[in-house]
Amino acid sequence: MKLLEFLRGERKKTASVAKERLQIIVAHQRSQRDQPDYMPMLERELLEVIRRYVKVDQDAINISLDRDEDCSVLELNVTLPRT
């Protein structure tokens, strides 16, 4: 579980910040080009799901979508309000 270890490493480094955070990474690896890209729609639906669980302002959400030939990576970073 290398990615998990990576995320944990990140977490330890930033532990002093002590902010509630939610990070979602969606990586889609395609085997063929010219397929419909559903990432923008998926992004919207994921945001809807998140909003059902946590109350967040639009400006607390940082989204990036990165594409190359055969891989799309959607990254959502959410700073959660203190409870």
Added chain:
Amino acid sequence: MKLLEFLRGERKKTASVAKERLQIIVAHQRSQRDQPDYMPMLERELLEVIRRYVKVDQDAINISLDRDEDCSVLELNVTLPRT
């Protein structure tokens, strides 16, 4: 964007496999303990969202939820059918 680079590195290593894949990582870093953990519900809803976009069998989905004191990491790995 270190995580992105990491995912890309992973992708290159496994490019020869040429399978369609979707990977979703949700990391929740809490600032306080004893908060309600919504990850299991979030997991269900994320699966519902994925199923709206891709037709996948239950056994094509691999899910793990890993928790420690102040961090929960949900990982969904989906092998997509060839289109």
